[in-house]
Amino acid sequence: MGERIVLVGAQWGDEGKGKVIDILTENVQYVVRYQGGNNAGHTVVIGDKKYVLHLIPSGILHDGRICVIGHGVVIDPKALIEEIELLKSQGINVDDNLKVSDKAHIIFPYHQKLDELRETKKKGKIGTTKKGIGPCYADKVSRVGIRMADLYDKDYFRKKLEINIEEKNTIFKDLYGFKGFSADDIFNDYLKYADNLKKYVCDTVMLLNEAYKKDRSILFEGAQGTFLDVDYGTYPYVTSSNSTAGGACIGAGIGPSRIDMVVGVVKAYTTRVGEGPFPTEFGDDLMEKIRQKGGEFGATTGRARRCGWFDSVLVKNSVDVNGIDKVIITKLDVLDELDTINICTSYTYKNKQYQNIPGDPGFLEKCKPVYEEHPGWKSDTSQVTSYEELPINARKYLDRIKKLIGTEIMLVSVGKSRKQTFMYNNAKH
Ligand code: GDP
Ligand code: IMO
Numbered sequence: 543m544g545e546r547i548v549l550v551g552a553q554w555g556d557e558g559k560g561k562v563i564d565i566l567t568e569n570v571q572y573v574v575r576y577q578g579g580n581n582a583g584h585t586v587v588i589g590d591k592k593y594v595l596h597l598i599p600s601g602i603l604h605d606g607r608i609c610v611i612g613h614g615v616v617i618d619p620k621a622l623i624e625e626i627e628l629l630k631s632q633g634i635n636v637d638d639n640l641k642v643s644d645k646a647h648i649i650f651p652y653h654q655k656l657d658e659l660r661e662t663k664k665k666g667k668i669g670t671t672k673k674g675i676g677p678c679y680a681d682k683v684s685r686v687g688i689r690m691a692d693l694y695d696k697d698y699f700r701k702k703l704e705i706n707i708e709e710k711n712t713i714f715k716d717l718y719g720f721k722g723f724s725a726d727d728i729f730n731d732y733l734k735y736a737d738n739l740k741k742y743v744c745d746t747v748m749l750l751n752e753a754y755k756k757d758r759s760i761l762f763e764g765a766q767g768t769f770l771d772v773d774y775g776t777y778p779y780v781t782s783s784n785s786t787a788g789g790a791c792i793g794a795g796i797g798p799s800r801i802d803m804v805v806g807v808v809k810a811y812t813t814r815v816g817e818g819p820f821p822t823e824f825g826d827d828l829m830e831k832i833r834q835k836g837g838e839f840g841a842t843t844g845r846a847r848r849c850g851w852f853d854s855v856l857v858k859n860s861v862d863v864n865g866i867d868k869v870i871i872t873k874l875d876v877l878d879e880l881d882t883i884n885i886c887t888s889y890t891y892k893n894k895q896y897q898n899i900p901g902d903p904g905f906l907e908k909c910k911p912v913y914e915e916h917p918g919w920k921s922d923t924s925q926v927t928s929y930e931e932l933p934i935n936a937r938k939y940l941d942r943i944k945k946l947i948g949t950e951i952m953l954v955s956v957g958k959s960r961k962q963t964f965m966y967n968n969a970k971h
């Protein structure tokens with residue numbers, strides 16, 4: 543029987559979703575991106591080859607799976623074409639497998655420029671990827687956005703583009719002293735991109751609901767992570783889409799009754815890129831150690847990721863807001879050398895203890911994490927192939943996480959490659 547599974551990042555992104563999607567794709571027929579854009583960077587390592595997917599679902603590396611970019615995704619067509627070309631040059635079959643929604647909104651150079659100019663301001667910086675994601679979603683919600691299908695009606699596209707450029711150029715000139723963009727240049731470039739992408743563009747909502755009716759298995763690939771969700775995350779230090787599980791229904795056009803399971807990907811510690819609160823962030827020494835051992839550098843921007851202890855308050859919240867049925871714990875091996883390992887179990891703020899995250903502005907910046915200290919296992923877990931083979935302290939660490947977040951563990955990952963993954967036996971532990 544086919545299953546419809548939503549997979550989400552349970553922290554601030556970069557949990558290892560790409561690796562996990564690649565493994566789960568083995569058993570599904572469709573893989574769907576439903577939000578975000580090329581701000582995402584999903585890494586898959588197969589043998590000695592490394593692939594970083596930004597817009598195209600990570601399932602593309604398994605031939606014969608239909609990979610869908612849903613209408614909730616914002617598409618930079620130039621970046622998409624480059625990604626397609628790169629995959630093709632590596633022998634991946636893109637043409638038979640990729641489908642792009644005709645209703646997805648398009649990122650234009652003025653979105654990227656606005657993102658970049660806002661980020662250069664000293665105050666109010668978010669630390670974005672400067673890919674134009676926020677300004678593109680803002681235009682969508684302001685009802686002035688341009689969608690994939692619009693590119694194939696030249697007159698309509700030209701009219702919408704001119705209205706946008708006139709408004710944006712005024713802002714560029716008056717506010718930022720930047721000369722702005724030429725409608726002619728963008729129009730001509732985007733017509734060429736449209737031509738190149740035409741073979742992939744279709745009604746993906748119909749495609750997916752037909753697949754559902756035929757009982758096909760569908761995996762919805764979340765980008766970013768729960769605490770980067772524009773509604774639930776650490777606002778304003780978030781991305782501009784709904785990266786929680788509900789986003790899959792909206793951004794792919796599949797009703798909630800058609801989803802069978804939600805899987806959360808959880809890193810065995812915590813990382814975040816860009817600005818914003820991070821209660822369990824390490825001090826300098828541990829930060830450098832874990833960053834190096836975990837290779838914690840952005841897959842999209844190359845920026846050093848901030849690292850910290852596992853925060854069970856965050857992940858427990860994530861289980862609730864996404865309705866996570868099972869989690870997959872990644873990067874356990876990165877903690878192999880530590881003498882002791884902390885888990886945050888609550889926060890204190892103004893003499894009160896919290897196991898939730900109230901909306902008070904500044905709560906997460908000012909609260910103090912309360913830690914439980916666990917002995918490290920001080921041995922290499924990267925070659926371990928079963929729960930039973932793990933050192934006892936590593937098993938205890940996983941069991942404790944399971945108990946604190948209140949959900950089953952499905953798989954444990956101890957390295958980048960497919961084979962460095964094993965099942966966790968929930969019945970026994
Ligand atoms: P995503 O955005 O959630 O897909 O994650 P990224 O690809 O941005 O970052 C995860 C990084 O960790 C990638 O470099 C992966 O190859 C790597 N990775 C994934 N799982 C593991 C693991 O279990 N152990 C180690 N050491 N690295 C892993
Ligand atoms: P994956 O899918 C980690 C972060 C940025 C910034 C904030 C807003 O690889 O997990 P944006 O460019 O989206 O407007 O930036 O969101 N961010 C990510 N952090 N992983 C990601 O994607 C991210 N995508 C965006 O660093 O803090």
Ligand code: MG
Pocket residue numbers: 555556557582583584585841
């Ligand atoms: Mg990433």
